[in-house]
Amino acid sequence: MAAYCRVSTDHEEQLGSFANQVEYYAELICSHPGYELAGIFSDEGISGTGTKHRPGFQRLIQACEEGKVDLVLTKSISRFARNTQDCLRYARRLQQLGIGIRFEKEGIYTLDASGELLFTILSSLAQEESRNISENTAWGIRSLFARGVPHMNASCLLGYDRGVDGRLVVNRAQAKVVRRVFRDFLEGWSASEIARRLNAAGVPGVRGEARWYPVSITRILRNEKYKGDLLMQKTYTESFLTKKQRRNNGELAQYLVEDAHEPIVSREEWEAAQLELARQEAFRERHRVTQLGSRTAEPLHARVFCACCGARYLRLTGPRARVQWWRCVGASRAARDTAEEGLGGQAAVDASVPAADEPACTAPRVAEDALHAALAAAWNQVVGERAALEPGWREVERTGDVLQRLRARQMRELASHGAADPLRPALVRMVLEELIVHDPCSYEVHFLDGTVRRVQTARYYA
Ligand SMILES: [Zn+2]
Incomplete structure (x- = not known):
């Protein structure tokens, strides 16, 4: 066990404090039954910035390297070294030798978690130091946090x-x-x-x-x-x-x-984004979808699901096809292969694609026009009933969490613009949570504010 003492200036009062430090450590170490004093190393009134001007410090390091010391006590980080680079270098070297340093004032011991905190801060400060942090601020680690x-x-x-x-x-x-x-x-x-x-x-x-x-x-x-x-x-x-x-x-x-x-x-807005991130995570987990959002910015992507098997519907054909079909990815392996082509391989990484030995879903494919018609029908129902729905939205806008408030306000404002067919992609994006296909004429539309509408559409033929 060793102690290291230093005062940074040669002012008289500080020299007094130096003598106190030496005495304090001598007494502390000798009075402690588990401690054996390996020496008190000190530098007095030396104002050089580098460690090479501190003979006491150099002797301490040497004693450490010779295995004579297993714990170093020092009053504070600023007493131990004059700059972060030095502190980092020596604290680390001693750590590698299995020697801990106890910084009394900061309550830090380099061989436990508080030491890791110190190293983290020191290394970031060391990076800063190239920008010439002044001597005073270099050691304000605790107060950096506090401020x-x-x-x-x-x-x-x-x-x-x-x-x-x-x-x-x-x-x-x-x-x-x-x-x-x-x-x-x-x-x-x-x-x-x-x-x-x-x-x-x-x-x-x-x-x-x-x-x-x-x-x-x-x-x-x-x-x-x-x-x-x-x-x-x-x-x-x-x-x-x-x-x-x-x-x-x-x-x-x-x-x-x-x-x-x-x-x-x-x-x-920030809180609403956190809640929306959490909602999306739960949504992806529930539907076994790895990623939301398509390359083509298709607003229905990963929002259409099969009532029969729960898997998602994928667009089968490219944007230039005469009729765009959507099909449950559980419906057949063949459908999956087509979907892969159509979406540039995106479906290949999708967890919702069933394994070959799972029984295939029998849900039929549906035309994209039918999906759009179902959505428009459900939305226009909401628009038609908005007088009845409005008190509910206003209530949520007062009492809901920030995301519920946002969704209720968006629904109320968008519904006030009246009916539309087809719906603008921007509107679909903002209001639709999921569209569930029961059969090619029957759909269930879940809006993000929690409103659900069941709608029937005419059958679309190619
Ligand atoms: Zn299905």
């Missing part, structure tokens, strides 16, 4: 730049893209469709290129920074030897700072 200043790299965060004080400031141009992602998502576009649309429009991402993936969209939707909050310690360095970054699922404390910076979307 809600993120230590992550703002250059990877779409919509924000880092301001002079380290806080996030809105980047107006990028914020527009963030708002668009939230708006499109709540208007029924799936993450993959949003990514495809941004790519097609050449909208630049955070690195200046239009390279969007579904996962970049969901990451934006889930990021709490867009509502003005800051969640600290979302990830941590698992082990400093592997440098593996892990998601923090409660292993370490998380700090949520509300209203840490200017929001880009409202709290309501």
Whole structure:
């Protein structure tokens, strides 16, 4: 067991505190029955920035490497090293030797979880240091957390730049893209469709290129920074030897700072997006659909299901065919193969496609026109009954959760525009949860606000 003491200036009062430190550790170690003093290493009144000017420190490291020490006590991180690079380098070297450092003031021990927290913060600060963080702020680790200043790299965060004080400031141009992602998502576009649309429009991402993936969209939707909050310690360095970054699922404390910076979307909109993400996840699980949203931006994609076997209906033919047919993917293997051709292989990865040994569903194929007619009939019923439905929507708008409120308001406003046939794709996207095919003339339409209508249509022949 060793102690390391240092004062950073040669002011007299600090020298006093230095003598106190030495005495304190000598007493602490000697009075503890389990501890055996390997030495007190100290540097007095030395203001050099690097470790090479600190002979006491060098002797400590040497003693550690010679195996004479198994625990180092020191008052604080700032006493141990003068900058993050040094602290990181030596704390890590000692960790590799199996030697822990106990930083008294911070309550951190480098061989347990609190040490991992320290390493995480130190490594991010070390990156920052190339931008010349002043001596005073370099060690304000705890207060960084308390003040809600993120230590992550703002250059990877779409919509924000880092301001002079380290806080996030809105980047107006990028914020527009963030708002668009939230708006499109709540208007029924799936993450993959949003990514495809941004790519097609050449909208630049955070690195200046239009390279969007579904996962970049969901990451934006889930990021709490867009509502003005800051969640600290979302990830941590698992082990400093592997440098593996892990998601923090409660292993370490998380700090949520509300209203840490200017929001880009409202709290309501952000919460609604979380509820919609959860709804979609439950929906995909219930219907065994791996991905929502088609390449052709077809609003009925992954929204039409078979009443007979529960599998989804896929469009069989390409957009230039005279009649576009939809068929239950459980209906036959042949139907699946056709669907694969029609959708460019997209169905191949779909979990809802049954295995070869499952009994085939006998549900017939249906014409796309019939699906559109069924939808229009159900919607126009809702429009016709809107006087009766309106009190219910208004009630939900007052008492529902943010997503229920949003859906009720969308239904009420869209219904007020009157009947339509066929329905605009944008409207279908915003109101339709699923369309269930009972037979080619009988359908059940579930709207996102919970309204359900059963409709009959004329049979369509090719
Ligand atoms: Zn079926």
